[in-house]
Amino acid sequence: xxxxxxxxxxxxxxxxxxxxxxxxxxxxxxxxxxxxxxxxxxxxxxxxxxxxxxxxxxxxxxxxxxxxxxxxxxxxxxxxxxxxxxxxxxxxxxxxxxxxxxxxxxxxxxxxxxxxxxxxxxxxxxxxxxxxxxxxxxxxxxxxxxxxxxxxxxxxxxxxxxxxxxxxxxxxxxxxxxxxxxxxxxxxxxxxxxxxxxxxxxxxxxxxxxxxxxxxxxxxxxxxxxxxxxxxxxxxxxxxxxxxxxxxxxxxxxxxxxxxxx
Numbered sequence: 001x002x003x004x005x006x007x008x009x010x011x012x013x014x015x016x017x018x019x020x021x022x023x024x025x026x027x028x029x030x031x032x033x034x035x036x037x038x039x040x041x042x043x044x045x046x047x048x049x050x051x052x053x054x055x056x057x058x059x060x061x062x063x064x065x066x067x068x069x070x071x072x073x074x075x076x077x078x079x080x081x082x083x084x085x086x087x088x089x090x091x092x093x094x095x096x097x098x099x100x101x102x103x104x105x106x107x108x109x110x111x112x113x114x115x116x117x118x119x120x121x122x123x124x125x126x127x128x129x130x131x132x133x134x135x136x137x138x139x140x141x142x143x144x145x146x147x148x149x150x151x152x153x154x155x156x157x158x159x160x161x162x163x164x165x166x167x168x169x170x171x172x173x174x175x176x177x178x179x180x181x182x183x184x185x186x187x188x189x190x191x192x193x194x195x196x197x198x199x200x201x202x203x204x205x206x207x208x209x210x211x212x213x214x215x216x217x218x219x220x221x222x223x224x225x226x227x228x229x230x231x232x233x234x235x236x237x238x239x240x241x242x243x244x245x246x247x248x249x250x251x252x253x254x255x256x257x258x259x260x261x262x
Contacts, residue, residue, distance in 0.1 A: 015050040019058035022048060023067070027078065038068070038076045065089060083175035090179040103237045109180045110229040113161060116177060117209065117225035118218040119168035128167050132210050135160045139203055153199055160206055164213070164225075191235050198235075205231070 026032040038044065045052045059076055062068040066085035070076045079085060120128075139156050142148025158181055165174040191198045205228035212221040 015054035016058040083172045087175045106233040114226040116165045116168040118222040121218040121221040124167045
């Protein structure tokens with residue numbers, strides 16, 4: 001046992017699971033910190049009573065989870081343990097879901113982003129607000145010239161929502177939202193293509209959200225965000241996008257918004 005961490009081999013479960021459990025406890029206790037280098041493989045295998053094969057398997061699993069990283073010729077290190085990296089498996093899982101589950105993911109995103117908007121309302125700096133305005137002004141310019149394609153709108157939309165989430169001051173919340181956004185953006189892209197004025201409606205929602213944020217009214221910001229995302233959620237429920245249809249969506253996204261028809 002070191003610093004209160006039990007290193008003795010477990011009597012049940014695989015040896016690699018035993019190693020994973022040890023590393024987890026060591027990080028939780030503070031014995032291992034972000035950026036720390038682990039001892040050499042031979043030393044760890046002897047200390048924890050496992051084979052070097054089991055140790056390597058555990059390291060690979062922890063690397064896939066974003067907890068460890070192996071640097072060629074330099075050893076194995078604890079990552080910075082940032083929420084974005086650790087929650088990446090959630091993004092992968094969300095991407096595996098069928099179209100019927102997209103609505104469930106959108107519902108979760110609505111709950112999370114509603115709260116992030118409320119938190120951001122009292123934490124956004126004037127610079128943050130100006131940046132949000134810049135994003136929306138770029139959309140308006142693209143709409144006025146007819147050069148804004150659905151894909152470009154989606155990118156700007158994602159950046160708008162991402163910055164609000166980051167301004168919530170809760171890195172875990174922001175990372176969860178970001179993990180869900182990749183999958184749910186497909187449904188929004190499909191909406192931009194199939195529903196004639198969806199981009200204009202969504203942009204009006206964005207302006208309403210920004211106006212609420214400027215007043216520093218947390219409850220108003222929550223209501224505006226919830227209403228905005230509920231519209232996307234309801235549309236997705238009525239118009240599910242199959243996985244097979246997604247490449248066609250991307251191809252259609254090359255045209256300007258005003259040239260895309262239902």
